[in-house]
Amino acid sequence: MTVLFLICVSQSPEASVLQWPPPLPTTARLWDLLAPVLVLGWIAVHLISPVRAITFTSVCFSPSGFHGLCISGVLLMMLLGLGAPLGYLFELLLPLAVCAIALSFLFSVYLYMRSFWAPPDALALGGNTGSPLYDFFIGRELNPRIGNFDLKYFCELRPGLSGWVVINLGMLMREVEIRGSPSLSMILVNSFQLLYVADALWNEEAILTTMDIVHDGFGFMLVFGDLAWVPFTYSLQAAFLVMHPQALSVLGAAIIVALNGIGYYIFRKSNSQKNQFRQDPTHSSVARLETIGTATGKRLLVSGWWGLVRHPNYLGDLLMALAWSLPCGFSHLLPYFYVIYFTVLLIHREARDERQCRAKYGLAWDTYCQHVPYRIFPYIY
Ligand SMILES: NC(=O)C1=CN([C@@H]2O[C@H](COP(=O)(O)OP(=O)(O)OC[C@H]3O[C@@H](n4cnc5c(N)ncnc54)[C@H](OP(=O)(O)O)[C@@H]3O)[C@@H](O)[C@H]2O)C=CC1
Numbered sequence: 001m002t003v004l005f006l007i008c009v010s011q012s013p014e015a016s017v018l019q020w021p022p023p024l025p026t027t028a029r030l031w032d033l034l035a036p037v038l039v040l041g042w043i044a045v046h047l048i049s050p051v052r053a054i055t056f057t058s059v060c061f062s063p064s065g066f067h068g069l070c071i072s073g074v075l076l077m078m079l080l081g082l083g084a085p086l087g088y089l090f091e092l093l094l095p096l097a098v099c100a101i102a103l104s105f106l107f108s109v110y111l112y113m114r115s116f117w118a119p120p121d122a123l124a125l126g127g128n129t130g131s132p133l134y135d136f137f138i139g140r141e142l143n144p145r146i147g148n149f150d151l152k153y154f155c156e157l158r159p160g161l162s163g164w165v166v167i168n169l170g171m172l173m174r175e176v177e178i179r180g181s182p183s184l185s186m187i188l189v190n191s192f193q194l195l196y197v198a199d200a201l202w203n204e205e206a207i208l209t210t211m212d213i214v215h216d217g218f219g220f221m222l223v224f225g226d227l228a229w230v231p232f233t234y235s236l237q238a239a240f241l242v243m244h245p246q247a248l249s250v251l252g253a254a255i256i257v258a259l260n261g262i263g264y265y266i267f268r269k270s271n272s273q274k275n276q277f278r279q280d281p282t283h284s285s286v287a288r289l290e291t292i293g294t295a296t297g298k299r300l301l302v303s304g305w306w307g308l309v310r311h312p313n314y315l316g317d318l319l320m321a322l323a324w325s326l327p328c329g330f331s332h333l334l335p336y337f338y339v340i341y342f343t344v345l346l347i348h349r350e351a352r353d354e355r356q357c358r359a360k361y362g363l364a365w366d367t368y369c370q371h372v373p374y375r376i377f378p379y380i381y
């Protein structure tokens with residue numbers, strides 16, 4: 001409901017989340033036969049670049065999600081060259097979202113059912129409370145696979161993230177149809193988010209160490225998050241700009257580009273530093289960093305990016321999130337939905353990670369917290 005509501009708001013003239021009565025869609029606007037064809041076709045395209053079984057010691061990628069993004073890009077350019085009306089995605093947003101939500105629900109039912117045939121060691125700790133609704137939502141099985149095809153890993157990145165980029169491009173094309181050329185704001189939003197998605201797919205294997213893959217079950221929350229929430233709510237700024245053009249000065253644009261650049265730099269450098277340290281602590285780029293030992297044998301970084309705050313990667317991500325909203329001006333709250341939701345998500349995620357790390361590392365974690373007292377924002381939080 002939230003996804004559909006937000007899309008409706010973004011397409012309404014007022015674009016106000018508080019407007020009353022809310023901009024409800026007619027049933028005709030919710031359905032288009034093209035939508036299920038496109039959603040299923042999109043998933044099928046991504047199945048062509050398959051993911052093999054993932055164990056945390058050996059991973060086979062063939063080929064990477066980044067190649068998948070490039071292939072999708074080439075196909076899209078060819079379609080545009082042939083005159084495909086990509087701008088029609090603006091009108092299709094609601095039907096596409098309805099199909100993605102329905103698909104997420106059906107797929108989660110399948111995951112829930114099949115989990116009863118999974119061996120006990122394949123189940124996730126959190127998603128097996130015995131309460132059917134809760135377990136369906138959180139997910140009972142940790143890494144469900146068909147043969148050696150890992151369903152969670154496949155859904156986490158590829159279809160949703162590249163779907164987000166295509167929706168953004170569709171919004172840009174719609175703007176071109178309406179106004180003759182894309183606005184500076186639309187170009188910035190598209191470029192920033194394309195960079196973010198390309199980065200995620202380029203560093204695809206890094207998600208193997210995220211909480212979602214390591215700890216969480218694969219249930220409705222993650223399926224819906226990956227296949228519906230990400231593509232349709234993360235693209236709200238571009239959807240908003242179609243009906244609500246913004247004037248942006250060159251100086252304003254330069255400041256926003258700088259903010260996104262700084263955010264991206266912090267995000268990428270800190271994530272890469274930790275990944276490198278976890279893969280090979282003797283590597284020259286991390287060997288000189290100060291660390292503390294833990295009873296598990298693993299060490300924790302206390303200098304470099306991870307000595308600045310306990311989650312420098314969240315800090316960079318949040319700066320980028322702000323830079324994606326600013327091109328939409330200050331007249332509406334809707335384009336700031338992402339940065340607000342994301343702040344809440346990351347604060348909650350940080351608290352969850354903190355609990356897990358304290359349980360895992362005990363006293364050593366407390367020592368780390370004494371060395372690095374701030375969680376995300378230096379001297380603030
Ligand atoms: N755009 C979006 O919607 C979302 C984006 N993200 C982004 O995903 C990225 C990954 O985030 P997430 O999976 O939450 O967690 P992190 O990548 O921050 O990983 C946390 C883990 O890192 C290890 N760690 C923590 N501190 C240290 C240290 N000092 N030294 C060495 N290792 C340490 C611990 O695992 P261990 O010790 O076991 O290695 C800890 O559990 C982030 O950049 C985040 O912003 C996340 C969620 C949503």
Ligand SMILES: CC(C)=CCC[C@@H](C)[C@H]1CC=C2C3=C(CC[C@@]21C)[C@@]1(C)CC[C@H](O)C(C)(C)[C@@H]1CC3
Pocket residue numbers: 156157196199200207210212221222224225226229230
């Ligand atoms: C409201 C709701 C249903 C929330 C579910 C949460 C999911 C939307 C997010 C949980 C972790 C995510 C990650 C990314 C996207 C959002 C979800 C699925 C991510 C793929 C975005 C790109 C990043 O570079 C990333 C690869 C680090 C990241 C991994 C976690």
